[in-house]
Amino acid sequence: MIKNEAMKIVSQQEIAESIYELTLSGSLVSEMNQPGQFVHIKTGNGYEPLLRRPISISAIDKENNTFTMVYRAEGKGTFLLSQAKNDTEIDVLGPLGNGFTPEVAISGETALLVGGGIGVPPLYELSKRLTKLGVNVIHVLGFQNAATVFYEEKFRALGETYITTVDGSHGTKGFVTDVIDILSNSYTTIFACGPTPMLRALESAYKETKEVFLSLEERMGCGIGACFACVCHTADDPTGFQYKKVCSDGPVFRAGEVVL
């Protein structure tokens, strides 16, 4: 069930350049069950900024009633959020949307997890779930440069991990697709989150041969399916009236389900 709660900041730290890891505690955690879901956060107290910010859940810790997000402080709202101090409260609405279903991969199989920039965080909880199910995981994570790389060791602890940077300052120079192209073709499922061009490239290359699941990003108003800000066309009716809402039908869709 979707809940609204003032959640307490357990910890917040900058883990890479302008990248913050924020852990909150509260009863809302008991509603979180699926990797890839997100929360809608009110980053300031007044009317500025007015809209909530959608941020993915990157780790769920039911035992301690906490969950973690990793986000980039970029604009007004995320910058404000990064200034919030321990033991203060953050207004959280969630969990929202339909995330990844790790169970589509079977024990013993291999899954490829592909993340670009701030699309990497939701893959962490997903990877933990997959490995718990006995699925082998390969991670290919793309960043701008060495300074913005995060969670490399955490992912490495769960499985094979490749890092790419656009400027080549860490890992392979180039995009995630440059690594995937030369990987052995051992995986059956792909889970991806990141910029739309990356998702498009994965969809067109692997839609026919693999099970592909993509997490989309769109500007949002309500975050719960009521305002029609975040709709996309369905692939079988690309210019018609059929639609999906990224916030409540997604953000995760099977490749080929919606028009990217």
Added chain:
Amino acid sequence: MNMLDIQLPGLDLKNPIMPASGCFGFGKEFGNLYDLNILGAIMVKATTPEPRFGNPTPRVAETSSGMLNAIGLQNPGLTNVMKDELPRLNQFDVPIIANIAGSQVEDYVTVAREISKVSNVKALELNISCPNVKEGGITFGTDPVVARKVTEAVKAVSEVPVYVKLSPNVTNIVEMAQAVEAGGADGLTMINTLMGMRFDMKTGKPILANKTGGLSGPAIKPVAIRMIYEVSQAVNIPIIGMGGIMTAEDVIEFFYAGASAVAVGTANFTDPFVCPKIIEELPVLLKKLGFNHISECTGRSWNKHAQFANHRA
């Protein structure tokens, strides 16, 4: 004692708070968050004769204390709204105000004729003011002659009272209000969004795919208040006010300006529980201000006969 009940043409309201059209869908999603029975009424999303997909995304952009939207009247069309959306709202004891839109007079007539027959639809809201539709939607709302004509045509077929939603994108709002009153409108709702634009810092291009969008939220509240103040003194039909309402205090200010009920739009995105919160806070605030009933607030700003509230503080 109920301090909040209000009677308006077609509408028997337990309180004067209702979600604004387009900010609440057809109630389904918010119905999962709280009991919709507590609402005074629900203004549902605009309905057009045929389904509409709406505009390309991005459809929203944040602004200082506000937001721009260019949804483009996405809706499943009259048949589906009648078949799926309105019946689902039957489980609630809440009057529905059906927002209707179109690109020509016949569209409004078609939707009005059918939708006004639905049992829980207690009033219509003619959206003659949506700034996001290309095929002329805006001209209905900015030309008094056309606005009157569409009002008359809808009144001729509607089985329930008709409220006309005014656009703030005009130089003379009073003239518009008087024109639709002369056309037979039973009430007014105001204001719709103000046309605006924002550009992306990096690309220099509009953030919205539609380029322009409608500004809503606290940023437009003073404009709404001023327009309601002017119009309420110049017409004899009630006004449902809207534009930037976030708190119970805002509601009272709209009443002072001349509103008899209010709708809450954008605030539902900031706080999905804002309507129940306002409904709970209003009686407390009214008491603090010395009122026995919210209707005593209507038009206080200009009504010379209004008595000073009995201050008990």
